[in-house]
Amino acid sequence: MPTTISPPMFSTSQSDFRTSQAQSQQNASFSYSESHLTQLPAPNFNFDDLRRRMNEFTTKFDAYIERGRRQVLSERNSFRARLSELNEEQKSTSQQIHSLHSSLASHNHILGREAREKSEIQSQITSLQSHADSQRTHRDQIKSAIASTQCAIDTKVAAQKAYAEKLATQSALNGPELQFWETYLGTTIDGGGEDGLIRVTYTFAPARGQQEEQQAMFELQVPDSGNGGYEVVYAKPRLESEAIKKVVTRLNECRDIAMLLKRMRMLFQETMGERMILR
Missing domain, CATH: 3.30.457.50 (Chromosome segregation protein Spc25)
Known part of the structure; x- marks a missing residue:
């Protein structure tokens, strides 16, 4: 079923449209150049001052780089000199170590030789002590044998002396008898x-x-x-x-x-x- 639009409502809408169109025409006749919204500020970059500051920065940076380069060169030269000194010290230390090793080997050899000599001398001392003890024992035995022999000699001398006295006495008695037997x-x-x-x-x-x-x-x-x-x-x-x-x-x-x-x-x-x- 078709909708029926009443005339009063239609007339109102048309009037509003016309009012809106009139306002649009008024706005179209407005100038943008006269608005503060469309005007941009004119910036002042001050390039001369910036250039001056950049030059100063460049000069300072170059000076800093130069100082750093010189410092690096100085430190490198110092490092090389120190490295040379360390190499020389290492060579000297190596020579000293080699000399000390040689001295230590010689000292150990001398200690070993002295230890062997000490052992040999100790062995000889022990042998001499044993020989001395044996000689003392042998001396005591000889003294005992000498004393025993001297006692036997004294006994025999006394017996021979007594026998000689007996023979002398007997000879004095046997002289005439011996002469008799020699004649008879x-x-x-x-x-x-x-x-x-x-x-x-x-x-x-x-x-x-x-x-x-x-x-x-x-x-x-x-x-x-x-x-x-x-x-x-x-x-x-x-x-x-x-x-x-x-x-x-x-x-x-x-x-x-x-x-x-x-x-x-x-x-x-x-x-x-x-x-x-x-x-």
């Missing part, structure tokens, strides 16, 4: 050339049909002391050993030299008589 038995008693050795020589009358006398001899070993045993060490002509042994045994029992002289003469007579018969 045709016996000669001499020294045998050694200590304690006596040579007894018998002289027998010539046998029938002979003109020369016959001799027989034996050597008697006299003991050093009165307790020792006699011993016939040689006989000429040769006698039987058993017969000599019996005579010597008897002599050691009785200590009678006259008995020895008699029985030895009898043994020689028997031996020489048998030889004459065999001839």
Whole structure:
């Protein structure tokens, strides 16, 4: 169903439109140049002052850069000089370290050698001490042996002295008896050339049909002391050993030299008589 617009309402709207159009025409006739909103301020940049300030800044900046460059160069030169000094110090220190290492090695070698020498000397001292102890022990043994030997010598000297006195006394008594036996038995008693050795020589009358006398001899070993045993060490002509042994045994029992002289003469007579018969 179509809408019906009333005439009063339409007339009002048209009147408003006309009023708005009239105002627009009035606004169109307004000048923008006369408005303060459309006018811009005229700026004053002061380029001369800015240029002056920029030049001053450039001068100061260049001076700052120059000072920095000089400082850097100075520090670099100082660093290089210090580095050279440090290199020289390092070389010197290296040489000193090498010298100290050499000295240390030499010192260690000397210490090792001295330690070895000390050990050898200590070993020698120990050996010498042991040798000295051994020598002292040996000396004490020798002193003891000397004392024992001296005691034995004194005993033997005393015994020999007593035996010599006894022999002297016996010789004084046996002198006439010995002379008797030498004359009666045709016996000669001499020294045998050694200590304690006596040579007894018998002289027998010539046998029938002979003109020369016959001799027989034996050597008697006299003991050093009165307790020792006699011993016939040689006989000429040769006698039987058993017969000599019996005579010597008897002599050691009785200590009678006259008995020895008699029985030895009898043994020689028997031996020489048998030889004459065999001839």
